[in-house]
Amino acid sequence: MPSHSSFKKVIIANRGEIALRIVRACRELGLRSVAVYSDADATSPHVREADEAVRIGPPPSSHSYLLGDAIIAAAKATGAEAVHPGYGFLSEREWFARAVRDAGLVWVGPPAEAIAAMGSKTSARQLAIAHDVPVVPGTTEALTDAAEAAEVAARFGYPVLLKAAAGGGGKGMRVVRSAAEIAGALDAAKREAKNAFGDDAVYVEKYIEGPRHIEIQVLADQHGTVLSLGERECSVQRRHQKMIEEAPSVAVSPELRRRMGEAAVRAARAAGYVNAGTCEFLLDASGAFYFLEMNTRIQVEHPVTELVTGLDLVQWQLRIAAGERLPALGPIEPNGWAIECRITSEDPANGFLPSTGHITHLQVPGGPGVRWDGGVEVGSEVGLFYDPMLAKLIVWAPTRGEAVARMRRALRELTIEGIETSREFHLRVMDDDEFQRGAIEIQWLERRLPSLLAATPSAADREAVAIAAALIAEHDRGARVKASGGAGDAAAGTAPSESAWARLARAEGLRGA
Numbered sequence: 231m232p233s234h235s236s237f238k239k240v241i242i243a244n245r246g247e248i249a250l251r252i253v254r255a256c257r258e259l260g261l262r263s264v265a266v267y268s269d270a271d272a273t274s275p276h277v278r279e280a281d282e283a284v285r286i287g288p289p290p291s292s293h294s295y296l297l298g299d300a301i302i303a304a305a306k307a308t309g310a311e312a313v314h315p316g317y318g319f320l321s322e323r324e325w326f327a328r329a330v331r332d333a334g335l336v337w338v339g340p341p342a343e344a345i346a347a348m349g350s351k352t353s354a355r356q357l358a359i360a361h362d363v364p365v366v367p368g369t370t371e372a373l374t375d376a377a378e379a380a381e382v383a384a385r386f387g388y389p390v391l392l393k394a395a396a397g398g399g400g401k402g403m404r405v406v407r408s409a410a411e412i413a414g415a416l417d418a419a420k421r422e423a424k425n426a427f428g429d430d431a432v433y434v435e436k437y438i439e440g441p442r443h444i445e446i447q448v449l450a451d452q453h454g455t456v457l458s459l460g461e462r463e464c465s466v467q468r469r470h471q472k473m474i475e476e477a478p479s480v481a482v483s484p485e486l487r488r489r490m491g492e493a494a495v496r497a498a499r500a501a502g503y504v505n506a507g508t509c510e511f512l513l514d515a516s517g518a519f520y521f522l523e524m525n526t527r528i529q530v531e532h533p534v535t536e537l538v539t540g541l542d543l544v545q546w547q548l549r550i551a552a553g554e555r556l557p558a559l560g561p562i563e564p565n566g567w568a569i570e571c572r573i574t575s576e577d578p579a580n581g582f583l584p585s586t587g588h589i590t591h592l593q594v595p596g597g598p599g600v601r602w603d604g605g606v607e608v609g610s611e612v613g614l615f616y617d618p619m620l621a622k623l624i625v626w627a628p629t630r631g632e633a634v635a636r637m638r639r640a641l642r643e644l645t646i647e648g649i650e651t652s653r654e655f656h657l658r659v660m661d662d663d664e665f666q667r668g669a670i671e672i673q674w675l676e677r678r679l680p681s682l683l684a685a686t687p688s689a690a691d692r693e694a695v696a697i698a699a700a701l702i703a704e705h706d707r708g709a710r711v712k713a714s715g716g717a718g719d720a721a722a723g724t725a726p727s728e729s730a731w732a733r734l735a736r737a738e739g740l741r742g743a
């Protein structure tokens with residue numbers, strides 16, 4: 231941190247793993263941190279690790295983490311001079327960025343005007359088009375009625391996608407495959423948008439079949455430097471929610487990376503962007519890419535970019551907010567490969583139903599190239615008030631193949647007891663031959679999920695069973711040798727002397743798996 235830094239103490243308007251991530255960045259920069267918490271989080275790691283902590287309110291986020299005024303009051307009370315919003319909650323609320331600034335505090339994020347410019351999908355599309363950033367073919371104005379929707383859809387050709395201008399989290403989106411469906415779909419999309427965002431504006435985009443989700447990380451300082459840090463591939467999605475992310479992408483050549491990076495930088499400049507942000511694109515099978523939207527905050531999946539660029543994005547958010555200049559880096563080429571798995575309290579065997587309870591045992595993976603960004607520990611209560619993401623498991627290795635092998639090894643080391651988690655799901659994806667080949671696109675997981683879940687236990691778990699079986703067989707043989715007082719039983723491992731474990735392993739065809 232430069233000695234002229236405009237702030238020494240940062241309040242963190244968030245919880246869980248990202249709050250802890252920000253505490254760590256502050257500590258490394260010599261800044262003091264202030265956590266805020268709801269009653270559900272009073273004993274959470276992010277609260278304990280921060281230098282100070284302020285209770286905001288009861289568990290529901292509308293009574294705690296979304297109370298911008300209470301958070302600003304907590305900043306004033308503790309003498310914090312800057313506010314880091316993390317992701318989710320208040321991070322992309324223009325009014326909050328403004329309120330922080332009006333209170334004389336430093337906002338660790340983009341200017342409120344940039345949040346506003348990118349806040350609506352239609353205004354972001356207009357901005358992109360005006361600055362030569364390719365967008366998905368479609369309209370840039372809200373539809374007035376079903377007749378107009380039918381006319382526009384016919385012009386672009388079915389299938390089309392109806393999207394809420396104020397959308398987020400996949401809400402207010404409807405795929406429409408024929409003229410017969412459009413009136414009903416428009417009604418449904420408007421209703422959903424009205425409920426979720428209080429705004430029923432809906433527009434039309436061409437529906438792109440089987441694209442990849444590729445996003446570009448940018449960093450912009452207050453002095454006019456805007457850098458592209460390359461891409462992340464986030465195609466492994468379920469219900470438009472990202473599950474696994476990686477950097478770089480098998481589908482992006484250095485030349486495509488340069489072109490997408492330039493488009494992202496143009497979009498950021500057009501919005502007057504400062505701080506860390508992400509431009510999301512769809513990349514189709516022909517190599518054409520289309521701007522979707524800009525996320526005006528740090529993202530969940532930022533660590534994969536950190537691991538292949540060597541840049542600490544959260545530190546840079548704070549340094550940029552303090553007025554520091556970005557270094558004049560040339561084109562950034564990724565070094566090695568990074569993969570992130572979102573470890574959630576969801577039960578893959580039960581339709582990803584949220585699982586609640588206390589964490590009774592937690593063994594976190596370690597060893598070479600493994601990073602754990604978590605927000606829970608033994609004793610943590612996992613409830614339904616907040617997002618089900620408990621932690622992110624991230625690995626780095628020189629090549630993609632080695633990164634997959636390392637992720638599988640790390641997932642095997644991970645033990646979480648007391649609640650169901652997505653661990654086994656991730657193991658099965660790591661074992662999947664299509665995933666291993668990088669043959670993924672945004673519909674891949676939905677299509678593959680039934681066979682992934684129906685599959686025999688993951689190779690890793692089968693291996694564990696096989697090892698246990700071998701040890702038991704070894705033990706049985708030893709016992710028999712002792713009993714017979716002679717040489718090993720030539721029939722060891724066969725009935726009737728084999729153990730239940732060995733039989734189980736054999737039944738599943740696991741010997742030597």
Ligand code: ADP
Nearest residue numbers: 366397398399400401435436437438470522672
């Ligand atoms: P939200 O802001 O609600 O998340 P996005 O515009 O980011 O909405 O879209 C969410 C996801 O929906 C994308 O990651 C992609 O999987 C899919 N999607 C969005 N637009 C299109 C499109 N035009 N064609 C095909 N899929 C799309």
